[in-house]
Amino acid sequence: MNKMGMISMRLIAGLVAQRNALCLRSWRSFSGMTISQIDEEVSKLLQLKAQLGGDEDKHTFVLKTAKGTRDYNPKQMAIREKVFDTIIRCFKRHGAETIDTPVFELKETLTGKYGEDSKLIYDLKDQGGELLSLRYDLTVPFARYLAMNKITNIKRYHIAKVYRRDNPAMTRGRYREFYQCDFDIAGQYDPMIPDAECLKIVHEILSELDLGDFRIKVNDRRILDGMFEVCGVPDDKFRTICSTVDKLDKMSWEDVKNEMVNEKGLASEVADQIGEYVSMQGGKDMAEKLLQDPKLSQSKQACAGLADMKLLFSYLELFNVTDKVVFDLSLARGLDYYTGVICEAVLTQTTSAPATQERNGPAGEEGVSVGSVAGGGRYDGLVGMFDLKGRKVPCIGVSIGIERVFSIMEQKAEAQAEKIRTTETQVLVASAQKNLLEERLKLTAELWDAGIKAEVLYKKNPKLLSQLQHCEETGIPLVAILGEQEIKDGVVKLRTVATREEVDVSRAELVEEVKKRCQQL
């Protein structure tokens, strides 16, 4: 704490106490100071305090993380690493490279990319120099990276934290700082092949994470825009009506219609026509049917989108993932930059409490819905926004919303009272006798140098019991016990913690023996 701040706080506290005492004394003046004089002094001191950078809470130091953020403890980290490992293996299986970008970007890099969500961007204080903002997603920095380096072809993944000044709902896995795991394919290719691979990836990851049943909804911005066009939505209202449609997974149709008509000024009949379309769900057959729809087929955009949707489903059949994919006309997604296929994966298991709780709650990560765990889409115009000549690089990508996955995995681990190891130590170097610290340290260093994961307690003379307890608590499977006799004989007593079995192993063979036993575990 700031010393000046502390002094002024004490002064203020004293003066306030004095003022209160004065009040009790029937408003008499005291020591030549009137109440108004004191009030004036108090006010001056409060001003002084404000100048010193103090705020109301300064004197009671709050020990917490910033709102909407959290620490990961070692157990949570162990779960997190397991999840990341599954995801990264999948991304690598699909031939992706990886890149990294800074956590902040020039403010103008993010400007005009997120529509209504722009208000959620964190800005850095202007401390001289450039105006900076924390990244809101990994997609815009990726597009900036492509344009800056004139890259026209890449398949990359990027796992990193992003920042949104949203209302956090942390028990439901919604934070202000959260991870995104993005996989994107940039390049001019034949239609729907990369798009199908992105959906295949979502399918693989959600299956492997074993979070229960799921559904991947797909739609196309061109179909949505075509639908708006033929229903009679004015051109300049496409994006805002799109945002309203996006709320259908957490609001009833009545509420959505109400917003369209009363807030966004759409004619009621237009809204009703939209209502008919957005209730439709299906597969390849639905795309074929809609291509024959007398109204929708009048829109060139919609027809292009529907033809691609048919093609997409034919590839998804080859990839064997159509069991989980639904063509859903109500899927809209909030972000401005999508231009083609969009998708979103939701967990459908109704037993999962958090998902149902969220049903009427606010938007989830990415501004998406109920139990949404992945989302993405095609954004063919974004890179061009960063190119002086507007050269386009077509892109499609998906993002795994990992925080909800963590929450579910944590709940699962807790429910199963699963014992999660947070270290990988193979052997503890211990002793039952006193004055063997140096011998223990020497052996431990030998093991480290041979690549064995080893620990030693940082005590001169620890009790054998506390050494064994440390193994039990942290899951260390083996103990190498040293005693005077063992040292004389050039051996170590190797104890298996689980069975309490002990055998003498010669010092020369210890490393191999530890390796062998750990492989068997």
Add this chain to the structure above:
Amino acid sequence: MNKMGMISMRLIAGLVAQRNALCLRSWRSFSGMTISQIDEEVSKLLQLKAQLGGDEDKHTFVLKTAKGTRDYNPKQMAIREKVFDTIIRCFKRHGAETIDTPVFELKETLTGKYGEDSKLIYDLKDQGGELLSLRYDLTVPFARYLAMNKITNIKRYHIAKVYRRDNPAMTRGRYREFYQCDFDIAGQYDPMIPDAECLKIVHEILSELDLGDFRIKVNDRRILDGMFEVCGVPDDKFRTICSTVDKLDKMSWEDVKNEMVNEKGLASEVADQIGEYVSMQGGKDMAEKLLQDPKLSQSKQACAGLADMKLLFSYLELFNVTDKVVFDLSLARGLDYYTGVICEAVLTQTTSAPATQERNGPAGEEGVSVGSVAGGGRYDGLVGMFDLKGRKVPCIGVSIGIERVFSIMEQKAEAQAEKIRTTETQVLVASAQKNLLEERLKLTAELWDAGIKAEVLYKKNPKLLSQLQHCEETGIPLVAILGEQEIKDGVVKLRTVATREEVDVSRAELVEEVKKRCQQL
């Protein structure tokens, strides 16, 4: 770009052109507008622009990352992952768990922890709510985490980015956003055992990274303070004189003395006495000798530090690392929170150009010196600063300054023209004939589902040559070639890219065959 901003920029450009034209016309007034009127208008418009949030560069969009930050391209990421892997393996070998903390903390959490370096902290803009700052290191968040969760014992590592508004020197590996790889041991233990392990870890990592010869300097804040005491430095100048001593690795003794005497008001004789001590370097023997030093031995603090230094070296002998460790009385380290042993590792290879370039340059990461690649120390008071009752948790830790390591590894890779693979793809599914896209996609999905890392070009009818070129460029070792005949026969032509050898493999055996061949590579 903001429309209003654009309009006002155009107006300004027009007016400025008009003003310049007027100048050429011998300062005559024009269309009833005087130069001063125009200047006034320009100034008004510039004000308007400022209100709109525009800055000088707004009209020419700058495609760059923020000052002092950089992207990592796939090759750099491949190197980064290799380095991280080495470091993490070492941390795990020593039994460490891992945690993570948010990238920003409450501003007050960081206040009063960094001394003169506090000015380098990035603050977030006050957008309502809490006042936040980007973390400056991982140590203070770690201490906050321990206090908040009342943890008194932990051995953890944390690898994450930290932020400093410093003058970047990126070619020398100095950034405003950079990684720290921290290993810390918290807990009340017998003296110097955890301290010795931390130095062992630095030794292991620097040896394994193979960056050339290195030296690990150690000292103790208690010895420094004792030295200041017996030399006659006033109590309140200990920390600031400590900061000046810290500059000895980049400034001559004359310059350091000059700063002490002329900037910090130390008596010249006092500075000279300090000068005698700080030129000393040695090992355990020097600690023994200094314990007999008639002046230094008068300080209790110094004696405690020197006795511990002796003990530390005896443990380092057991760990077999004394070849690289030097007891160096000039090592001071900039940060306020150190209370005991401090250390710093430097690369000593004079052939490494960047290290010598830096010799007279500004401070490196952590405010440390020439070619410094790791640093740390004991901070027994920091956790107590976060505890309402001031309960202390003794801690020691080291931080590997990885950016410099990356720079060196990158230069090395470039110098050796090493081909670094950025993907792990094992096989490309290809075809020499047309109209086999569907067959290619089907086989690729089969391979993915069997856990094989496989790619397929996103073209309907790619040429065989371009498919083989893709393998050459990205290092894919195998190609599974499909043709009408192969499909009929239920086989795949498996081609080894390096040897151009081709054999038919039955579809049923393909997965096993790819696995087998990749193991042999």
